[in-house]
Amino acid sequence: MDMSDKQLSDMTPSKTATVQEKWIKLAITAGVVVLIALLPLLLTSPYMLHIFILTFIYTIAAVSLRTILTSGQFPLGHGAFMGIGAYSSAMIAKWLGWSPWLTIPVAALVTMGIGMLIGYPFARLRTLYYAMGSLFFGMGIIYIFYAGGSLTGGYSGLTGIPPLLPIGTSKVPYYYLFLGLALVSLLALYRFEFSRIGINLKAIAQSHLVASSVGINEGWYRILAVGVGCFFVGLAGAGYAHYTTVLSGNNFSFMATLWLVMYVLIGGKDSFAGPIIGTFILVLIPEFFRDLKIYTPFISAAILLIVVFIMPQGLVSLPKLVRSWFTEHRKGRRITHAS
């Protein structure tokens, strides 16, 4: 059934303005992607490339955490799910001899399966109860990694994980590999959020009573959100395992989860771009001020406070804020000129 033009214009009062905005956003995104893709030409230090590769991996994890957040659930075990992806991929590859190219997607599916299985009883929990439930589940998972003996490497960690690319490969191929993985993952999660599935999730987050009264199966959608979020964090974790080739339970502790939450909150939890910006800022800034690295938690807390007070919508709202300051300022000047 086609809609007439009149109805279309009915729906978008400032249609041209929104279309224009959409193109500007698209152009900025394309520009940033091209810039990041060209970066290895300028940046020859393997260490900096390494930092960027980690940033790509954590971007996937942070955005996937936000996917669960849009359904109104506050997961505090997301770092542990990254660990499930990492350990399952590493263990299958190491102990069964499968190729990492195969174990990474398998591990993502395993993480998704465990997430949905746990999501089933957890779908009855709300708000703080859900947060605490997922928190303690995550802690339990970490202890399994520690207690796994030689299978998981125990407290000393799992080493000798088969790398994704032949040993001796420089950082540059890894850089493009993980940039590609991040782009594909973000595209998939973007599509998920801005379809009717995402609308239903946001509806549930706003009022689960109303959502179920119009026929949205609340429990199923919440489990679906957890499943998708876990798939991508599992993917990120598995990629991480075969990039670093060593794992320790510490990598996925409660602290790791808190950092992911921090990326989302500082960047802006209400916007898709929020966690991406948050991750880049919080991972890269300490690297540029290496002397200050031990103060990272303090600096991050300070940034969080500033963001909460000045930009409640996160760093992603900075351009809008600057624009409004700018127009205010100009308006003010015009008034003084006139007087």
Add this chain to the structure above:
Amino acid sequence: MLLEVNGLTKNFGGLAAVSQLDFHVNKGEITGLIGPNGAGKTTVFNLITGVFPSTRGQVVFDGTDITHKKPHQVARLGIGRTFQLNPLFGNFTVLENISASFHLHPSSSLLDIYFNTATYRRNEAYIMEQSLEISKLVGLDNVKHELAKNLPHGYQKMLGMARALATRPRLLLLDEPIAGMNPDEIDSALKNIRKTQQQGVTILIVEHNMQILDLCDRVVVISFGHKITEGLPQEVRGNEEVIKAYFGDEHAA
């Protein structure tokens, strides 16, 4: 008979909010479920729609036993509802509120949605068209791009009803549709309810405001979870038990 409630009972701890309630709703009619505050009217709605499990009793909708169904399953079978405190999708616009409620008709499969197939796009276009129509029907088309949370109370109530209509219900449960409204708003709300009935939707209204009586074909009066009486509005209006329930013993003369 579209809805039949038999021996419905709900205990909250030791308190019987609803006890041994029997009533029915005839197809095509507007039935009023009235009673003073705290009579258990909203609890009855929550039991019918599966928000709470009932302690005892049975709810039958169009021949199907829905006593143990979940809220989204009840909605799927064709029962739409509004809420007394009228929760909304506050951060959605009016139009988004309505279109989000079109979850059932037409419904696209997850794969269709995710891969943005022709079926999904066709369904979405249809939903948009229908949402616009409903917004016009209830008189919200001039505020359709406003966020629901910014609307005045009367409009929010209308939006609640628009949302319930978007599920394409056969039975519509309205929980205090005119509470807190000014006379003008009451007027247009009553007109909307009448219009909805004329389109073939059966309606059950919970209300403590007696003004709603004029609209009803049949009325069921409850107090403290018990049915006091039922019948035509004019019969109920003069019923001594009803006056007693509303005003206390000394006024019944």
